[in-house]
Amino acid sequence: MRRIEVGGAQSYAVEVGAGLLDTLRVPERHVALIHPTDLPAGFVTRVQKALQPAVTIPVPARDDCKTLEVLSGVLSRLAGANIPRDGAVVGLGGGAATDLAGFAAASYLRGVAFYTLPTTLLGMVDAAVGGKTGVNLPEGKNLVGAFWPPRAVWCDTDTLGTLPGAVFREGAAEAFKHGLISDPTLLDRVLSPDFRPGGALLEGTLADAIDVKAGVVTRDLTERGERAFLNFGHTLAHALEAVTHHGVPHGDAVGYGMHYAARLSRALGGADLTGHTRAFLTWQQPAPLPPVSFEDALTFMARDKKADADGVRFVLLRDLAQPYLTRVPEDVLREEFSGWQQDLHDLNLLT
Incomplete structure (x- = not known):
């Protein structure tokens, strides 16, 4: 396993290796899990077992999830589940889903903890690292968003074996x-x-x-x-x-x-x-x-x-x-x- 440190005002680590989905731990007691609908069900089940989320929120696959309408629905689900200010949002899936999850975390209650578990190569190399979150508008890509660094990033290389x-x-x-x-x-x-x-x-x-x-x-x-x-x-x-x-x-x-x-x-x-x-x-x-x-x-x-x-x-x-x-x-x-x-x-x- 490799561990990469990301510095700055809010530092965090990126872990790269096999089997990470089964060893997840976060300090927050109230967790919301966001994932795309096309994600293998086994990945969702493994993360649910490890983190015991209060609510699991499926969202459309790929860029279909990066809209203001989907974001609004996610925020309503977070409120409906009574996720508190000291709760956390966990984004599981490709870069689009983790972008959306991060922006929801940045927006809800003016910001709650965010963790990301990218399951695609694109998500691991790009979207998961750096704190850029957001959604698209018809006028262009990523025109609405926020910088909201995650508390941790877990790149489980086993998930890449399911990709076409x-x-x-x-x-x-x-x-x-x-x-x-x-x-x-x-x-x-x-x-x-x-x-x-x-x-x-x-x-x-x-x-x-x-x-x-x-x-x-x-x-x-x-x-x-x-x-x-x-x-x-x-x-x-x-x-x-x-x-x-x-x-x-x-x-x-x-x-x-x-x-x-x-x-x-x-x-x-x-x-x-x-x-x-x-x-x-x-x-x-x-x-x-x-x-x-x-x-x-x-x-x-x-x-x-x-x-x-x-x-x-x-x-x-x-x-x-x-x-x-x-x-x-x-x-x-x-x-x-x-x-x-x-x-x-x-x-x-x-x-």
Whole structure:
């Protein structure tokens, strides 16, 4: 088992290993468990046995749970169960469900304790660490939320064995991104045949990818500086999710977005890292994209949380592990979007 410390005003630990669902302990006596409806029933039963929650609240699967309507229902269930101020919310499931659970914990009674148990690779590497919680609006992804760090994170690697291969590969996008922006040793490991459920490289690679994010959020919890680098590839990714009404899974969208960001990086004088991002897309085999126009994508990119009064900003790379934040002229965005679409056509990733 690996233990990763996340510092800051409210420090906590991330534990990575097998069998963690059966050894859970929290100090709070009144616990609410939130989980998506598509989660294997055995996971829910194991956590219920370990924590004896006062109420268990199923929510819709994936991004269907990240709405104000679902949040309202969850808050009402917490109130109906009389969860007190010294109670806790536990989020079990993928990144969408834990995002929702964390925001419910941050909102209910102006904030109760939060614990998270991610069961997907994407949830473990990205959503569970860093304290970002929230829901989506029709106008864009994660536009409503709060920073609310968990008290602890438990990543039980046994849960990854239940994932379809495509879902596991989707989650690998965030680990690969951490290789591009910080730890290049992750790149070959993520693409290795041994990076798989039960594989020899799984726990170590996963822990090292989490460690990248833990270090960044320790230094910059509220995204005033360095934390923005974690959004490499996400400006276009969030736009693709919005344009397709979440028809493209988040990790797949990040894979696409990283390749676009690599093209932009090269266009603005950075190293040519498009070979890495093409190799990842070839390995990931994301869901093929439907037709998306530059104008439609730009509409949502302009609402990205990195945007300010002066326009859209992108995280780009001067070289491996050398990220920076900059504005990109619209003519460059348009030209590289066309080249990006041609690359996807060549990889048979356009419908």
